[in-house]
Amino acid sequence: MKDELFLRGQKVPMTKEAVRVLALERLELPGASHLIDVGAGTGSVALEAALRFPHLRVTAIERNPAALELITENRQRLGCHNVAIIAGTAPLPLADKADAIFIGGSGGHLAELIDWALMTLNPGGRLVLTFILLNNLNEALSHLEKLAHRQADAICQLDCVQLQLSSLTPLGSGHYFKPNNPTYLISCHKEARNV
Secondary structure, X not given: OOHHHXXXXXXXXXXXXXXXXXXXXXXXXXXXXXXXXXOOOOOHHHHHHHHHOXXXXXXXXXXXXXXXXXXXXXXXXXXXXXXXXXXXOOOOOOOOOEEEEEEOOOOOOHHHHHHHHHHHEEEEEEEEEEEOOHHHHHHHHHHHHHHHHHOOOOEEEEEEEEEOXXXXXXXXXXXXXEEOOOEEXXXXXXXXXXX
16 A cells, blocks of 8 residues: 555654565465554554455554544544554553564563563464664564573564665656665564464
8 A cells, every 4th residue: 555545643653665565464464363553653554454354353552642543544534444443552451362463663662562462472473573773673683582592482483674765756857766764674473382
């Protein structure tokens, strides 16, 4: 989906189209029944997932009141009736587990969020995180690697990529490629035998 399809606010973050495409691919949603989007921002990941996979139940968690308004408006405009919006700060208790969790915002509780996500995922579930700050990337990788060494059956298929995109932009009578900030994407699976 094009970014322009989402209503956006001044200080509300949004996972951009190219990053969203890879994140949704890594979440492996065709066989999933429940996705949780933590730090949902405008709701771009949750809502695109809901539109692509109408069978999917999506839970969007967000604490920012301005973002909650945007998610609600975007859900209404796009007709995503399979998206539940929770106003709150993760980690928080949920009624049931998920097959996939996307973390787009950590609110400074990254290690706690990762631990909560792994407890909230069904065995074999997928966890995908995105960051623009290097310190968040380093903290997440360090924590996930510790978990992998401490509990051999905690996670598998840990992967990290950096996305550096540029967009063709007019300048005077010509064009140039305007660079975007690099985005780091981490993905892993919760081991299927881990309960």
